[in-house]
Amino acid sequence: MNEQLSFLCNWVIAPRRVAAIAPSSRALAALITRGISAADAPVLELGAGTGVFTRRLVAVGVPQDQLVLVESGPGFARRLRHEFPSSRVLQMDAARLGGLDLFAGTGAGAVVSGLPLLSMSSLQVARILKGAFSQLRDGGAFYQFTYGPGCPVPRAVLERYGLRARLVGRTFANLPPAAVFRISRKAVATRLF
Numbered sequence: 272m273n274e275q276l277s278f279l280c281n282w283v284i285a286p287r288r289v290a291a292i293a294p295s296s297r298a299l300a301a302l303i304t305r306g307i308s309a310a311d312a313p314v315l316e317l318g319a320g321t322g323v324f325t326r327r328l329v330a331v332g333v334p335q336d337q338l339v340l341v342e343s344g345p346g347f348a349r350r351l352r353h354e355f356p357s358s359r360v361l362q363m364d365a366a367r368l369g370g371l372d373l374f375a376g377t378g379a380g381a382v383v384s385g386l387p388l389l390s391m392s393s394l395q396v397a398r399i400l401k402g403a404f405s406q407l408r409d410g411g412a413f414y415q416f417t418y419g420p421g422c423p424v425p426r427a428v429l430e431r432y433g434l435r436a437r438l439v440g441r442t443f444a445n446l447p448p449a450a451v452f453r454i455s456r457k458a459v460a461t462r463l464f
């Protein structure tokens with residue numbers, strides 16, 4: 272089944288979980304991976320869907336076997352395993368990442384998220400951010416796209432985990448137009464003594 276049709280079928284089955292009627296565009300994939308290179312491997316992707324962002328991560332130099340793909344939809348997970356046989360595909364809720372040691376102590380250099388955070392509760396978003404940052408090494412960043420005007424992570428959640436968000440950019444070459452935010456840990460003040 273082609274990618275567009277597969278995405279639409281998954282939306283018909285679970286509209287709230289999928290939260291879009293078409294996969295992300297190549298322009299959005301380029302925007303969300305703009306700050307990522309092979310040096311950021313391993314990389315964790317959340318809500319990988321049909322693999323639009325995954326393909327781009329491989330194209331920018333992240334080896335397939337350095338990718339962990341988290342996807343709760345069984346149809347999407349099956350498709351990802353078929354297209355990216357060397358990647359680790361975890362069919363699970365991204366809110367349950369806390370407590371797992373996915374990268375054997377090294378930590379990921381980046382998290383790329385296609386999760387529909389705007390359709391989730393603040394509690395679920397908080398669990399996802401906490402779990403994702405527990406997998407990120409120092410200096411690592413979490414990239415999230417949104418169809419909304421601002422960062423889809425509530426300010427209270429950013430504050431609670433000492434995080435800050437900055438806009439990477441917007442693209443109109445996506446249905447609907449989208450923006451990407453980079454979320455990172457706030458710098459800890461340097462101690463003079």
Ligand SMILES: C[S@@+](CC[C@H](N)C(=O)[O-])C[C@H]1O[C@@H](n2cnc3c(N)ncnc32)[C@H](O)[C@@H]1O
Nearest residue numbers: 288291294295318319320342343344364365385
């Ligand atoms: C808007 S789609 C984005 C898919 C793909 N990244 C893209 O851009 O085309 C959201 C994806 O997140 C998945 N998803 C939604 N909630 C999830 C959760 N709690 N844990 C893991 N995956 C989830 C959906 O099944 C879907 O594949």
